[in-house]
Amino acid sequence: MTFEEVKHILKTKTVGIAGCGGLGSNCAVALARVGIGRLVVADFDLVEEGNLNRQFYFYDQIGMLKVSALKQNLFRINPDVRVNTFDIRLCQSDIIEIFSKCDVIVEAFDKPEMKYMILDAVHNYMPEKFLVMGVGMAGWGGNNLIHSRQSDKLIICGDEKNAISEKCPPLAPRVGIVANMQANAVMEILLGTNEHQIHTEHQ
Amino acid sequence: MKIILNNKEEVFDAPQFTVNELLQAKKFTFKMLVIKVNGQLIKKSDYSSALINDGDDVMVLHLISGG
Numbered sequence: 078m079t080f081e082e083v084k085h086i087l088k089t090k091t092v093g094i095a096g097c098g099g100l101g102s103n104c105a106v107a108l109a110r111v112g113i114g115r116l117v118v119a120d121f122d123l124v125e126e127g128n129l130n131r132q133f134y135f136y137d138q139i140g141m142l143k144v145s146a147l148k149q150n151l152f153r154i155n156p157d158v159r160v161n162t163f164d165i166r167l168c169q170s171d172i173i174e175i176f177s178k179c180d181v182i183v184e185a186f187d188k189p190e191m192k193y194m195i196l197d198a199v200h201n202y203m204p205e206k207f208l209v210m211g212v213g214m215a216g217w218g219g220n221n222l223i224h225s226r227q228s229d230k231l232i233i234c235g236d237e238k239n240a241i242s243e244k245c246p247p248l249a250p251r252v253g254i255v256a257n258m259q260a261n262a263v264m265e266i267l268l269g270t271n272e273h274q275i276h277t278e279h280q
Numbered sequence: 281m282k283i284i285l286n287n288k289e290e291v292f293d294a295p296q297f298t299v300n301e302l303l304q305a306k307k308f309t310f311k312m313l314v315i316k317v318n319g320q321l322i323k324k325s326d327y328s329s330a331l332i333n334d335g336d337d338v339m340v341l342h343l344i345s346g347g
Contacts, residue, residue, distance in 0.1 A: 100347045189312040189343035196314060196343075200321040215346045226287060228339040229319035240344035247346050 083268065084112035088157070090267045091115040093179035095167060095195055097143040098122070099247055100211045101185030102133035102150075103256035108263060109151045109158045116151065117179055119163035119171070120144050131249040167191075172198045176206075181263050184210040185256070187241075196231070206230065207271070209262045214255040215239040215247045223251070225258055230273060234258040281334035295334065299327040302338070312343035 092113055094101045097120035105116055120143045124134045138146040144162035151160055163175055172195055176182050182203075184195050192210060199208045213235035214223075222236040235255050241247050265271045282291050285306070292305065299315055299322055302308075315322045315330075316339040322330045332338060 096347055098347050185347050187345060187347040189345055192343045192347075193312055193314065197321070211347055212341065213344055213346060226339075228316050228337075231316070231339075233341060235346075237342060237344070239346070241346045252346075 078268070083264075087112045087264070087267060088114040090180045091117060091178060092263055092267075093117040093176035093182040094119070094185055095172065095176070095182065096120055096185035096187065096191070097132075097147050098128065098185060098187055099131040099249075099252035100214070100256045100259060101183070102143070102147055103131075103253050104183055104185060104260045104263075105147060105151060106133050106154060107257050107260035109155045111260075111264065112155065113158060113267075115159040115161065117161045117163070117175060118144050118147055119165060119167050119175060120147075121164060121166040131247055131252040167195075169194055169198045173202045177203065179206070181207045181209060181266050183259050183263060184208060185259070200231075204230075207232065207266045207273075209234065209259045209266075211235050211255045211259055213237045213239050214251045215241045215245045217248055217251060219251075220254075223254055223258070225262060227272060232262045232271075234262060281332075283332060283335065284337045286338070286340055297332045299330045299332065302332055303327070303340075306340070308340055308342075310342040314341040314343060315339070316341075 094105055097118050122143050124138045124141050124146050134146050142164050144164050148160045148162050151158055186192050207230045209232045212233050216239045225234045281295050318337050
């Protein structure tokens with residue numbers, strides 16, 4: 078497929094991104110660059126100086142709502158991408174409502190409880206949707222530990238090992254790798270070449 | 281029984297397990313666990329009753345912080 082053909086398909090697609098921190102902001106940027114049609118992004122947080130070691134924001138955006146700053150940055154990269162922003166702390170009913178029209182959902186939360194909440198919501202209320210999660214990306218090095226795996230329509234990207242702690246902070250390289258793996262998995266799904274789609278087609 | 285656990289084949293003496301028995305056998309003691317059996321998400325309240333049989337595909341996922 079040429080890039081023109083890829084863009085032709087992607088511009089008709091909508092991706093939901095739950096959380097606009099390190100995973101969400103970088104994943105959104107990758108999808109905007111390849112020409113996704115619409116992004117639905119949700120986060121309640123403000124940009125802080127401490128976020129700039131990994132999140133796709135700029136020094137002069139400190140204090141802004143992350144969803145507003147992200148929309149600004151995405152527009153500067155690709156003004157054709159439509160961005161719907163939700164400045165809220167997502168609960169399960171919000172997730173079901175906000176992301177119900179999305180073709181794929183990207184989980185980009187920080188806390189494991191939130192990760193569980195969206196996984197539970199998607200499995201129980203939107204089982205037809207693909208969910209792409211990021212699990213384990215703190216620290217540095219260990220390129221070989223980062224992987225992805227899949228169970229039906231659930232895709233996990235990360236090392237599934239390194240949680241955040243004082244001695245194991247989340248930093249740009251590993252967070253960026255996992256965020257871009259998520260975007261890569263999203264592209265595969267939207268272009269119809271995910272293993273689950275191929276498998277179901279042949280049945 | 282022979283099952284697929286996290287994409288790897290594993291053999292157990294028992295012919296059948298509950299989810300809890302599998303977690304004990306594998307010494308999985310993490311707090312935020314997700315268990316899927318043949319693609320179906322198993323609720324925490326069902327861990328003592330949901331069964332794992334020969335040939336099942338089991339995903340055990342440990343949710344950790346970072347995002």
